[in-house]
Amino acid sequence: RGLDHRGYVHPTKCLYQYDNFLHLKSCSNFMENMAKVCSRLIFQSAICLFFAQAIIAKPNFNNSFVCSDKGDYTSNSTYKANLNHLLYTLTSNTEIDYGFYNSSYGRDPDKVYAIGLCRGDVKPDECRSCLYNNTILLPRYCPNQKEAMKQDEYCILRYSFRNILGIMEDHPVFIQKNIHDQSGNLGTYNQFLRTLLDGLSNQAAAGGSLRKFAEANSTGMNSKTQYALVQCTPDLSQTDCSDCLLSAFGQIHLCCNGKQGAVIFTPSCNFRYEQYPFFGPVADIAQPSTNTSGPVADIAPPSTNTSAAKGNDGNKSQTVIIVGSIIAFVVVVVLIIISCIYLRVRKPREKPESKLINWFIVMEV
Template sequence: MYGVEDMMKLVKCRASIFFILTYLFSSATAQFYYCPDTGNYTSNSTYKSNLDALLPSLPQSIDDNGFKNATMGQAPETAYAQVLCRGDIELHTCRSCISNASIDIANWCPNHKQAVLWNELCMLRYSNESTSGILATVDQPVYVWSIQNVSSPDQFMEDLSTLLDNLRGQAADGGSMRKVAAGSRATANFQTVFSLLQCTPDLSPEDCSNCLAIAAASIPRFCDRRRGCRALHPSCNIRYEDTPFYNETRLQELQGPITPGKKDASRTRIIIAVVIPAVVCVTLAVFAGMWSIKRTKKQHVEELESTQDIILAEALQYEFDEIKAATQGFSDANKLGEGGFGVVYKGKLSNGHDIAVKRLSMESRQGDVEFKNEVLLVAKLQHRNLVRLLGFSIEGRERLLVYEFVKNASLDRYIFNPTERLNFNSERRYKIILGIARGLLYLHEESRLKIVHRDLKAGNILLDGEMNPKIADFGMARMFAADESHARTNRIMGTYGYMSPEYAMFGHFSVKSDVFSFGVLVLEIVSGQKNISYQNEDDMEDLLNLAWNSWQEGMPENVIDPVLSASSGNLRDMIRCIHIGLLCVQDNPLDRPTMASVVLMLSSSTISLPVPLEPTHSAINPNFQEHGLREVVTNESPSTRKSTRSSKNGMSITEFYPR
């Protein structure tokens, strides 16, 4: 059930986004409006006369496509209007909706030169500037959500994200008359999520996709766990619910394939006969100019992507004072932990949502590039085994990252604590290993992006209330192009003990670098020990060497945490994890399995595992300058940096990131 108020009111939150806590989705009378402060018109102005003549003419000007750009009058007093009906409604319903909106918009935004009005079935927008073909994302979009929550919310939100990604591409690829897509996806506990996405069809495919991406980016922030939600922008909108709400028959009727008749076939032959010779000539001319155009186009694309990133960032921005108040002025009582890049605080927003805030230190080595990287990259990722970024805030030199609050802190607090790990039986550890593997697989292969994390470690794995793992801290992450398999850097960033040898020594990194870090982490989870050097009489041995030697001697149980060995539980899964861990830490990246293979190995005990090769290199030696690297940066706080460099152990400095 959705809540209903006698008088719907828009409430402005500090993050410059309008939101409604209660809304009846089935009602076509509920309306939401946006009246930008762009100036007013006078009652006797020519612009008002043009607007008064334009608005009543809109309903009858609409056809089955449910969209219209219209103008009235001459410059500079021209009135522009744009209308868009939901893509699944009948023409008469569309016209009726626009007729009502053309009357109501003047009541909501009296004398405003620009205004937008949304209701259940249509959107009407007018302006003193042209609206045709222009992407409009406002600084105060509307987010409307159900007051009821779904069951299994993490899985629901993950499946919703996948559905929205798929539908976004379909909507953007629509023609110049309709850009709409609808569909559903089954999710946990026999639930199904239904969604409809739509853009004004005068947008380019790129602008439509970007508008929908911006609208979707704040859904986790405002609509997390909710059974239904609407995100409304002038140029696009998104709606999802856990029950069907759109007319699938009408959508198929309007978007079904058109079968050409005999006339069309005859016309096609004529067109081919005339066009082909012309195409040949034009093609030659195009190739002649291709080289000069290529550089210009590349520069334009880079500028466009930068602009799109800025728009997306604005949609995620919180007011600094709001976050300061949520953390009680960044009080020590709210402090969750501290790492190399700053302090993490627990906070509570005015709507009651718990958050974790990473306040970057003034001396942090994470600069503007890394900050922008983490914001824009993580905002596009949605998976139950990844920590969700809700937004950010900047004021002066202050930079804040706002995450979902994860209840049970980081994995290192449990597996390296003699008392806490008593409660970590083999089943729980196996579940955590599999969850981390699935999160990495999503980053490497299943998301719209191809991501290398570069700092996977126990301190960057957070545990929720059900002890499900969530990968955190994407400040070091690198996004790869679809055709890019590896990269090189002279600035090594990460944590000693988890770095792959090719990355630590030569700056080469790829998805296989994450696989190596995952292998180290698996061995740590199974053993309850850090991958640090320790001296046993005259022998220096780290966890990787211990695991390999024990494996070669046919005694893998020597690696297993004594807490597990003393229990009556089945240790077969832990031995299999040691085997998989050793496969992941092999020296040659080509010998390491992909995360898809790792998930398969963990999910099926019947799959035979290959024989691992000995890991002869260790990435725990901090002295990498001898290999010709210009700079080595570790994720450790300034207070611990000195002691780390003077010792051969303690290489992995724990960071406590958003809880």
């Protein structure tokens, strides 16, 4: 094979076989390079998805604490001992399933008062866990301060040397804002958002002595859905709850005007709004036993033009983000693989002619 009638190697056959060899080698190199490119693309896609998830991740509450300068205590004082006892026992009452704990311990002038409030969609076990973590962290953040407050996504803890139960306080204010700006007409958006928040404020303020909480979503301009929740400590009167939220809403134009979302905490009330789901259904309240003070709270459903966000618990937003990221990652990987296969099939059909031409040019030189 490849010999002419004189027994010599036919140059055309040789060139053809050599070209096939080069072509196979070229294909091998091509696939090797494509594998490297695909690996880089997959890695870069993973990095992009990581940062994309980080951008829409939950607010950071690591530094969300307030240490008051209204008084100090020493490490071996009676106040310190009373504080330790109160924080240790604050969430020990497992009959409380409505997310509000308040207690006091000791005698004046070393008496300590504490309030623990969980978000209305947080389950009892998660509520107690959140508050327990804050009872550990807050004295570390604010060592020797008689009054302090720690906010978390799902709960808030306060303690003080003075009676804080039933007293509305709208300062200090803790604020975090979404980094993304709202698209469209700002005036229209502000009016839409305020209407949503005012409706939730009325609903929460009308709640009972166990819970003053409301959540809803509503579709507004550009067919975008806005999710929001508001909450007061249930020891407040209806008027005090409304006033506290009204004051908190006033912070929006100072810090977060035109932003897609924000979370604002005060000692007595808080609210949050976003353009993605971040809450679950309102947690159930069991019928209180006869030794539990306070009537069963009336939790009004969202208004007819809004609907509660679906979900199993308070971590719904994180689940949505993670699942969305995984799906996006899979789609990107599949597209990359399809592109690699397409290029692998397509390239050999285009290359032989150019390789053959290059070979003949070399031979002629």
